[in-house]
Amino acid sequence: MNDDVRLVAWVRGSVQGVGFRWFTRAKALELGGLSGFALNLPDGRVQVVAEGPRPRCEGLLDWLRGDDTPGRVDGVTEIWDTSRGGYDGFAIR
Template identity: 45%
Template sequence: MANVCVSAYVYGRVQGVGFRYSTQQQATQLGLTGYARNLDDGSVEVVACGSQQQVDSLIDWLKQGGPKSAKVDRVLTEPKAPGDYPDFRVRH
């Protein structure tokens, strides 16, 4: 059962570099549910649900730059109401 959910907005060179799929892989390894999707402004929205420690680990990974092909300039986070996400998916 998810303890917390967070929305993270990731800015920089994060579209067209496999960022969402790498985030999905990392989130799945951490046991998180949620999704990653591109936004029209060039950023990526990541919704992560799980224990506080699991979510913090993913946020730390995002802030450290995510996959090597990306260049993360900043990550903004905000709490999100828990949702019913069966797993972690890439949304289009």
């Protein structure tokens, strides 16, 4: 049985040009067991897709909403889904 989940989060604020995607990848690797990516969107947000055990995805979401991120996070919108797979590690796109 696979208990992995898929988290898709859209982070808004001053999150581009400040190393946000790099730090998000580093946090995902630190938490372990997560795959996915962080991507700058044309509207200034960063999209984060993470798949793995729900507690680790929740840890990444807590970090995205916390005070340790680079730049300034004004808000995070997320959706949860079942894991789809297909990611090799955690990438910066």
